[in-house]
Amino acid sequence: MHSPLTRRGFLAAGSGAAAATVLPGLSGCSALAGADSDPHTLVVHSQLGTTAPGSPTYLAALDRFRKENPGLKVKNLINGDDLAQVYETSRLARKEPDVVMVNLYDKTLAWTDVGATVDVKDHLDAWGLRERVLPQALAAWTDGKGRLRAFPYFATNWPIAYNRALLDRAGVDAIPTTGDELISAARKLRAKGIAPVTVGGNDWTGQKLLAQIIQTFLTEDEARHAYSTGDFGSRGAREGIDYFVTLRDAGVFADKAQGLTSDTMTTQFNTRAAAIESAMSSALAKVPADVARHTEVGGWPLAGGAAHDKPTILRTYTLIGFWISPNGTKKIDAVEKFVRFMYRPDTVSRFIEESGRDMALRSDAVSTDFPLVAAAQRLGSEVSQVLLPDVYVPPAAAQPLITATSTSFTRGTSAAKVRAALETAYRSA
Template identity: 85%
Template sequence: MRSPLTRRGLLAAGSGLAAATALPALSGCSALAAADSDPDTLVVHTQLGTTAPGSPTYLAALDRFRKENPGIRVRSIVNGDDLAQVYETARLARKEADVVMVNLYDKTLAWTDVGATVDVKDQLDAWGLRERVLPAALDAWTDARGRLRGFPYFATNWPVAYNRSLLERAGVDAVPTTGDALIAAARRLRAKGIAPVTVGGNDWTGQKLLAQVIQTFLTEDEARHVYTTGDFGGRGVREGIDYFVALRDAGVFADKVQGLTSDSMTTQFNTRAAAVESAMSSALASVPQGVARHTEVGGWPLAEGAAHDRPTIMRAYTLIGLWISPNGVKKLDHVEKFVRFMYRPDTVSRFIRESGRDMALRSTTVSSGFPLVAAAQRLGSDVSQVLLPDLYVPPTASQPLITATSTSFTRGTSAARVRAALEAAYRSA
């Protein structure tokens, strides 16, 4: 696969990338001024710091780090979903931040390959941090050549949240565990004016749920092949698409779901307008206490003949990691202090207690203030785990898959058209 992180590739990736003047102002400095030549200034580029879950804890952690390390100044640059784009442009000018806190997905999959970030495997061992990381997280962050792309940090459980109170109001006595039961529940909910399953059919949340439903008839190895190659023609994949289409056309998903986003989904569930949502940890943590009291977490209902014997969930260990840039290598002593501080058990525990974050690191702390997050952590033999496709989808196919997702969630779209839309997303790669 050709890497997207070349000057030609970046400038073709989207309007505004050709000139630094098109970049947003970030925390009082432009992106191309991000790298500070002062050897005593550590520059951290992160998605935390505004409204992202865990931001207050992160800002408090920065304050503690500064107090404990008075000789190190820390400049924090904050971006949202455009972080990868902004970082890549800064890297082309050799003015990137020293440490980057972002997830392993889409463009970032190629960063180590093209030298935008460095392999940190030696640092993990030299700094004595290997035992702090969950083995599954190390596996996820290690590429096919054995390079550790970043220090794993945030993880997530991704179950399905069911509002029992709304189900009971509609006369549904139990959380559905089969497709037939889900369809029957959806009909009852609609009769009471309640949306059944809400999801962002026009963004990444819908993409993930679609992938989850498609995997109903796939083993993990088969799913890995599908999402690596874009081959949606196998029998199990076609059965999964058929199952998705049957659920969709039976009215299981909220009205106009193809236009909804993750924010729409969260609002509908949290305001009791919808009874069910596919919710990762950060969404579970945001559920108001009054709704959480009546919510049960479980898996996605199965169809007859499924490859799984229990309803399915997803788990991931790639939500946010600490990446080291080439500029960061020049300040490795400061970077080491920062990474060690972020890996400290007390820092990790605060993210769990205060923000309800799942971590890719070992900890005995429980999200007691976030009961649904804690409940998802306890899901064991009651559910089966399917593959989160992020590590296997080619970066250039990620955004086209969002478009294909919206098409797929549009009622009346045939299974053949869904399959064609998914395969077309890969042809652009």
């Protein structure tokens, strides 16, 4: 794993010798050649543009923006999961793009603090955009020093999707709301050759579901403490781990879940090989229509004595934001035009209507062509929201937690070993 970005790393890379040491291995990365000193060229670095949900809408938005601003060129750089590393490398070379579209997680948590990106709070107010943003999103993107890391944009709901047709085939009369009901449903589904809960136990999807289940017995403050410090020794955390292990060893999760990925998970659910998945909005938007019409969304079943009174879901407002780089401050007029355009109600509504995206901005648009996304947006008092730990996990612990997740989903791993794996992930933080 690459070490997280630090101020010392930036200062060291400022000298020619240090930069030569740091950069050669990544000299072919697209963003290194991405900076453009031309004040009439805006360079945007994004994960949108290929197969990522919302890419066609984003590319169409760029075309409209170019037509409305004929004197301003836009260079669109695209990376996938390696975007953060590519951006950091380009920043070390002082060739970073002007605007970065990425989520608040892992490496990006440190960017504003070490000067890789700038505080955008004053720009938000000067450009009159504060009222466009949901208050929850502003809170989520603001760090402990009151700095707004980026302009919030994508959000997501993260419920549990239940294929009612498969549950009915297995003789499961109702959506499970308790752990006992879930275990009973899993046994009936397996008897029919159907995997119960599919999950990417070897990647971020499994890590999020594990965190959600552990929080069954934790208040929000207790969860924040556990994921900020790596201390899973409280009574509630231990009870949550015990609950997870009980479900796992009862066969609730798909076979060999510790080796599955998010792609495997969505494929199993979308092809009716599995009846249940923990699905964020982008996954819900991909569920085929013939499966979606038989699918309901709800929360994760609770155990007796839970800290919550309703099945739980996750929500986050930090999925994608517009970060401004130091290079971007030199073209702030162009950046303003771009952000204003992307914040316009008509642009925002297209992401909702055409791509089924949840947004961190105010909008009256509805995802009518994405019924499961719309259903998740309507979930209210029938579910309880638990903490998404992303902004609290130290960057150095993020990837080790994925390894700990795979260990945790391996059947037969004791609750004590699960706890040890989770706490070990924080030792390098």
